[in-house]
Amino acid sequence: xxxxxxxxxxxxxEAEAKVSIFDRGFLMADGVxxxxxxxxxxxxxxxxxxxRLERSLSELDMRSPIGTGALLEVHRELVRxxxxxxxxxxxxxxxxxxxxxxxxxxxxxTPPTIVLFTQNKPGLADSPAAKRGMKxxxxxxxxxxxxxxxxxxxxxxxxxxxxxxxxGKDDAWMVEDGAVTEGTSNNAYIVKDNxxxxxxxxxxxxxxxxxxxxxxxxxxxxxxxxxxxxTIKEAQAADEAFITSASTFVMPVVEIDDATLxxxxxxPVARRLREIYLDESRKAAV
Amino acid sequence: xxxxxxxxxxxxxEAEAKVSIFDRGFLMADGVxxxxxxxxxxxxxxxxxxxRLERSLSELDMRSPIGTGALLEVHRELVRxxxxxxxxxxxxxxxxxxxxxxxxxxxxxTPPTIVLFTQNKPGLADSPAAKRGMKxxxxxxxxxxxxxxxxxxxxxxxxxxxxxxxxGKDDAWMVEDGAVTEGTSNNAYIVKDNxxxxxxxxxxxxxxxxxxxxxxxxxxxxxxxxxxxxTIKEAQAADEAFITSASTFVMPVVEIDDATLxxxxxxPVARRLREIYLDESRKAAV
Numbered sequence: 001x002x003x004x005x006x007x008x009x010x011x012x013x014e015a016e017a018k019v020s021i022f023d024r025g026f027l028m029a030d031g032v033x034x035x036x037x038x039x040x041x042x043x044x045x046x047x048x049x050x051x052r053l054e055r056s057l058s059e060l061d062m063r064s065p066i067g068t069g070a071l072l073e074v075h076r077e078l079v080r081x082x083x084x085x086x087x088x089x090x091x092x093x094x095x096x097x098x099x100x101x102x103x104x105x106x107x108x109x110t111p112p113t114i115v116l117f118t119q120n121k122p123g124l125a126d127s128p129a130a131k132r133g134m135k136x137x138x139x140x141x142x143x144x145x146x147x148x149x150x151x152x153x154x155x156x157x158x159x160x161x162x163x164x165x166x167x168g169k170d171d172a173w174m175v176e177d178g179a180v181t182e183g184t185s186n187n188a189y190i191v192k193d194n195x196x197x198x199x200x201x202x203x204x205x206x207x208x209x210x211x212x213x214x215x216x217x218x219x220x221x222x223x224x225x226x227x228x229x230x231t232i233k234e235a236q237a238a239d240e241a242f243i244t245s246a247s248t249f250v251m252p253v254v255e256i257d258d259a260t261l262x263x264x265x266x267x268p269v270a271r272r273l274r275e276i277y278l279d280e281s282r283k284a285a286v
Numbered sequence: 287x288x289x290x291x292x293x294x295x296x297x298x299x300e301a302e303a304k305v306s307i308f309d310r311g312f313l314m315a316d317g318v319x320x321x322x323x324x325x326x327x328x329x330x331x332x333x334x335x336x337x338r339l340e341r342s343l344s345e346l347d348m349r350s351p352i353g354t355g356a357l358l359e360v361h362r363e364l365v366r367x368x369x370x371x372x373x374x375x376x377x378x379x380x381x382x383x384x385x386x387x388x389x390x391x392x393x394x395x396t397p398p399t400i401v402l403f404t405q406n407k408p409g410l411a412d413s414p415a416a417k418r419g420m421k422x423x424x425x426x427x428x429x430x431x432x433x434x435x436x437x438x439x440x441x442x443x444x445x446x447x448x449x450x451x452x453x454g455k456d457d458a459w460m461v462e463d464g465a466v467t468e469g470t471s472n473n474a475y476i477v478k479d480n481x482x483x484x485x486x487x488x489x490x491x492x493x494x495x496x497x498x499x500x501x502x503x504x505x506x507x508x509x510x511x512x513x514x515x516x517t518i519k520e521a522q523a524a525d526e527a528f529i530t531s532a533s534t535f536v537m538p539v540v541e542i543d544d545a546t547l548x549x550x551x552x553x554p555v556a557r558r559l560r561e562i563y564l565d566e567s568r569k570a571a572v
Contacts, residue, residue, distance in 0.1 A: 007307065018304035019312060021293065021401045026305060027378070028440040029315035060445075090387060092313070100405060101376060103440070103447040103471060115307045119386060142431030144442055153439045154314040154389070156430055159346075161389040185389060 004081040005117040006074050008065075011081060014117065023113055025094030027101050031113075031152045032056035033092040035246045036075065038084050038118075039125055039278075042285030043075055045246065048209035052150065053091070059149045061105070062095055065112040072286070078118050086124040088247050091116045092152065125249065125278055133254030133266045134170040134243070138232045139163055141174035141181045141204075148203050157184040171243070173256070176204065179229030186245035187211040188253075190230055190238035191269045197238075200227040210244040210277070217276045223269070232257060240267025242274075249281075250274035290367040291403040292360050294351075297367065300403065309399055311380030313387050317399075317438045318342035319378040321532045322361065324370050324404075325411055325564070328571030329361055331532065334495035338436065339377070345435045347391070348381055351398040358572070364404050372410040374533050377402045378438065411535065411564055419540030419552045420456040420529070424518045425449055427460035427467045427490075434489050443470040457529070459542070462490065465515030472531035473497040474539075476516055476524035477555045483524075486513040496530040496563070503562045509555070518543060526553025528560075535567075536560035 003014040024030035034053050037044040050068045057064050066074070075089050094113040098106030143156050160172040161184050173188050174181045181199060182188050187208040189198040196218055199205050218225055235241055236259035242252045250273045252266030261267070289300040310316035320339050323330040336354045343350050352360070361375050380399040384392030429442050446458035447470050459474050460467045467485060468474050473494040475484040482504055485491050504511055521527055522545035528538045536559045538552030547553070 005307065014308070015306075017307045019307060020301075021291065021303045021305060021378075021403065022300075023312065026309065026312045026317075026380075027319075027438060028444055029438055030441050030444060031312075033313075060441075061448075092307075094312075101403075103444045104451060105444070105448055117307065117387075140431070144430045144439070145426070145428030146442075151441055152313060152315055153430070153441060155316050155346075155437055155439060156432075158314055158316060158389045158391070162347075162391055165390060 003118055004078070005115065006078060007115045008111070008113060011077070017115065017117075019113055019115070020097035022099070022101060023094055023097040024106070025092065025113060025152060029151060029153045031092055031094030032060065032062070032150050033090065033152055034150065036089045036091070037124065037246050037249075038079055038087050038089060039282055039285060041079055041085050043072075043079075043089070044281045044285050045209045045213060046072060046075065046286050048212065049246070052207065052209060053093070056150045057093065059146070062093065063108070063112055065093065065114045074116055078116055082118040082120065084118050084120055085122065087121040088119045089116060090119065124247070127248070127251075129170070130251055130274060131266065133252040135255035136171045136173050136183065136253055137164050137167050137169050138175050138180070138257050139172045141176040143174070146203050147181070147205055148207055150206060160184040169255070173232070175232060178231055180232065180235065181205050183243050186243035186248060186251070189242050189244070190235045191240045191267060192238045194269070195224040195226055196269065197226045197228065197230050199229055208244055210246050210249065213281070214244050214250060214273055214277055217280060218273060221276065236261070240270055242270035250277050289404055290364070291401065292364060293401050294397070294399060297363065303401065303403075305399055305401070306383035308385070308387060309380055309383040310392070311378065311399060311438060315437060315439045317378055317380030318346065318348070318436050319376065319438055320436065322375045322377070323410065323532050323535075324365055324373050324375060325568055325571060327365055327371050329358075329365075329375070330567045330571055331495050331499060332358060332361065332572050334498065335532070338493065338495060339379070342436045343379065345432070348379065349394070349398055351379065351400045360402055364402055368404040368406065370404050370406055371408065373407040374405045375402060376405065410533070413534070413537070415456070416537055416560060417552065419538040419550075421541035422457045422459050422469065422539055423450050423453050423455050424461050424466070424543050425458045427462040429460070432489055433467070433491055434493055436492060446470040455541070459518070461518060464517055466518065466521065467491050469529050472529040472534060472537070475528050475530070476521045477526045477553060478524045480555070481510040481512055482555065483512045483514065483516050485515055494530055496532050496535065499567070500530050500536060500559055500563055503566060504559060507562065522547070526556055528556035536563050
């Protein structure tokens with residue numbers, strides 16, 4: 001069934017949703033994005049994603065074409081039009097389509113491009129992968145330096161996913177200067193002696209909305225949290241590991257570079273945090 | 287006047303040239319490009335650009351939608367349709383528009399997207415900037431690790447150009463681990479005691495087509511060439527400096543981070559190389 005998507009103020013069939021070849025998103029990766037999950041037809045962590053979107057735009061001196069209230073309405077209308085119970089809403093804003101290609105930013109009054117579309121994923125919260133656990137490989141982190149800005153420069157993460165696939169695994173953790181930064185589209189965690197360890201915030205990683213929520217829930221549940229870099233060797237010796245992202249929530253990791261963690265099944269901390277995150281997020285969904 | 291552009295086999299008015307919002311060029315910067323100059327209605331270094339395009343595609347396991355012979359014909363047809371005497375032809379190929387967004391590459395049979403458009407630049411070879419010389423600032427190189435692949439991940443170079451503009455200068459040279467890599471869209475050179483020094487090839491810089499030609503002409507003219515990294519401090523103490531790119535050819539640099547080189551006018555090596563490059567390129571144009 002054809003989706004209805006949102007493009008620059010219009011709701012239209014996905015096949016008709018096209019942007020100019022001069023769009024700076026297409027020519028220069030000059031755009032930012034967000035992915036918000038939908039559970040029970042409601043939006044998870046919408047306020048967090050909207051706030052991060054504003055920050056991404058601001059860091060790039062990019063104008064927002066829409067306020068947070070109106071953005072929420074567009075999200076809700078897309079959920080309604082596409083009858084989404086579980087799935088995701090993808091949002092992208094670019095610096096728009098000037099008259100010609102130029103490294104210099106276009107005039108201030110160039111309208112930004114805004115596009116949103118849904119991804120219908122029945123069973124998203126009841127993923128078999130969460131019961132089985134993911135296997136990851138490590139790869140060098142070759143991305144640009146400002147990973148805290150959620151830009152569409154996703155070629156390397158995409159290549160990383162393909163490297164994982166070629167190795168028969170599920171995802172790749174990226175390593176820089178000896179320490180894990182994050183997964184291809186998720187934050188990475190290990191658990192050792194009941195302490196949750198995850199990379200500290202900085203320009204080196206995305207400031208995950210799910211990361212912030214999960215760490216808050218962990219601390220509320222009296223779990224110890226350490227925000228610092230860790231090596232692949234340390235991760236392989238951990239009791240368990242997991243990732244978080246808007247669309248996978250909390251997902252256990254059971255193998256890192258061919259080393260099995262614990263008994264090779266999802267660990268209790270990851271399982272518990274997934275449960276808490278899903279419960280609390282459903283309650284707070286809008 | 288509206289341009290005629292080329293998109294996936296069709297010649298059409300630029301306002302009608304649109305790509306799907308699901309194009310991986312738009313969503314994931316999963317695309318490569320080339321810019322070829324036109325002088326006297328003929329293409330400069332076309333074979334070099336076509337060869338580098340093939341390499342970029344190959345490094346990304348991306349399929350080429352067109353052979354080199356057919357590509358040459360499209361370039362020539364665009365020159366004819368748009369009556370270009372001096373200017374550029376921009377070419378971009380992406381991994382196409384699959385049915386949905388996914389980090390995993392789309393099925394092999396997904397048609398790549400190919401787009402070409404002209405930029406009419408009368409007086410391109412007789413640029414006033416070449417007589418005046420450019421002023422550059424230095425900025426940290428924050429780009430991804432595979433700059434040898436000419437991808438559309440141009441957000442940081444674009445930001446660099448804006449930083450230069452904000453400083454009242456013309457361009458930015460990027461510095462990594464203490465050494466200059468290259469300019470925002472050009473290779474960087476200094477001249478000291480009649481030796482031309484430019485960054486050695488590697489994943490850290492674009493393998494400039496104009497760079498290769500200029501170094502060949504320099505060696506043929508018995509000039510000394512050293513391919514190695516250099517610092518900003520070394521550059522500021524150089525006798526002269528310049529950049530090369532497909533659209534600026536050889537362009538003198540007269541100031542680096544507020545330090546004036548020599549007497550602040552274009553140096554003799556840069557002027558001579560520009561002359562040789564333009565002469566030889568016009569002769570070899572197709």
